Amino acid sequence: MGLRVLVVDDHPAFRRLASRLLTAEGFDVVGEAGDGASALTRAAAIEPEVVLLDVLLPDLDGFAVAERLALLPHPPAVVLTSSRTRSDFGTRLERTSARGFVAKEDLTAAAVARLVLG
């Protein structure tokens, strides 16, 4: 597929694993970020097509970052993720502009692809 992905998560170990997982299935991981502020800066700079975004970041709320990403000139497809499950977020997931949510325990490249392409 060659879709260009920015991985945003405050755990470096997860970023490495997620990058390996996505690269193995054909995604092109073009950048990483450890917090909301640097995620927005990197996204503005490299203009990825997909952003894999952890909801619980140290500085900004992931939902707020998703809204800001939607305002970029070429807004990427945002896939939210978290170590918590979907039901832990209640109605917030229905109101977000992100494409969707994949819990980390269910994270596969195929799941991301389904949300981005389908």
Next chain:
Amino acid sequence: MMSSPWKPLALLGITIAVTAGNATLVAAWADLVTIRFAENLSVIPVWSLAGAVAWWRRPRSRMGVLMMAVSLFAAVTMPNGALHTSSQAASVLLTVVAAINNVVFALGAHTMLAYPSGRLPDRPSRYLVIAAYAVAAFDGLRTVLTRTYGPRDRPGPWAESLLRVTSDLGVEQAFGLAVALCWAVLAVAFAGLVIHRFASATPRKRQTLAISLFAVGVTVALFVARMIWYAGHVTAGWGRPTMWLLISVEWAGTAAVPIAYLIGLLRERLAYASLGDLIRTVGDLPADQIEPALAHALRDPGLRLAFPVAGHHLDTGGRPVTLPAHGGVTVLGDPASPLAVLIHDRTLEEEPGLLDAAGAATRLALENARLQAEVRAQLAQVRASRARIVAAGDAARRRLERDLHDGAQQRLLTLGLLVRMLHGRLDGIDEAARRLADEAAAEVRLTLAELRELARGIHPAILTDQGLRPALDQLVLRCGVPVTVTGDDPGRWPAEVESTAYFVVSEALANVAKHARAGGAVVNLTHDGDLLVVTVSDDGVGGADPAAGTGLTGLADRAAAVNGRFTLISPPGAGTDLRVELPCASR
């Protein structure tokens, strides 16, 4: 407190004698019995009787002496007028009377400023009284030297001051005007001082000062009017009859001051009588009401009780209190180990006997009140301690949930990811190995779910992150019976309130699932100002009993630990209604 009545009686006798003597002389020598003599007579009985009573009942206060002195001066200076005689004795008398006549004004001012304690309370009062005596002396001097007593338009013989140096009318009027001005200025200053004192008095003191303020006001107004009349008479020839009228009303008004003093003494007697009432009723009073009962008996609505306990003071509710630094504090009981401390209006300091009597009368009740205050203080400490323990427990659970999340859960997530990557590699290459990877992934998923449930049971993350309503929405999905959550989202509340509310609902729903055999339940959230109200109602069999050990006792304790209230209505066969009210002082 009372002295023998002989000294005041003696002075009273002297006053009566002087009055009688002067009245005789005036009757013999005066050309006309003018109103002037009558008004002196009107002052003498009131001031001398009141003064005598005051001296007898309150010998330490100088009010009695002052009032009798005013009366005596009024008696001595009765012949201050035109005496139609050539007798040398009359002239001698007239000289003396002329010299000292105006001292009575200064004495009157002195008495009114020293009211009711008999002593001048501050420097402005002392300066004013000294100035008044000085002006009186000056006035006496000019009278003796320049006043012509006999009317100029009628033939003599008239008694005159032996020290008179001129009979020129112009000179007499000039000096008279100067002195009148001085008196007018003093009168205004005097009025200002009395008004200031009234305005800055405590409410209890104003009761005492009210009548004297009125009397002083009338007196000063008329005094000033009299001076103005004199100036008008000298410069524009105003007539005498108005003056006599003014003077009479002025003298009559001053009678209010000794009468007010007597009324004050009477009220003190009544205060002791009300103490008698207190003694009769205090045995039946609960400890809560001893403070208002004392305040009522002592006519001090702001009166407060304080109990010395272990180096500081507690009020009747067990709360710490600091004693005022500037008086109004009286210790009751043995000074070495005082029973209680009264915080009161400063005017009560003038009646120490009253306070001691009040303390003695209420000793037993005060001991009870003191015990109650100590118990309440201890209860407050216990409550605070319990709240701290509960808060510490909540904090520990939140930390545990965080540690689980950051530690074991992260590792399992990583494990899951690795297994899925393995699964991807094996797909199409080794089917048996791929199926093993599938089983491993399923195990990881189950372990994560169990860990998550465990963490939620310890402390649900969604409660910390998003608040009560979202947490309850998630909680009810896992209950065994259908549960509806109603009411508005109350927003965020302090952590201990949210935890308590969540666990109350959690425990209540667990009971519903286990015991109630209900078809459904409703959880309602409302907030009313500073109060969060949570109710859980089901349509099951009812009959829930907090004492039967179903965990409902724990709920009542939990609610009480954050100063909340817990009510349970569960008639057998009619369902169960559980209600918790949780206060929050600051949101």
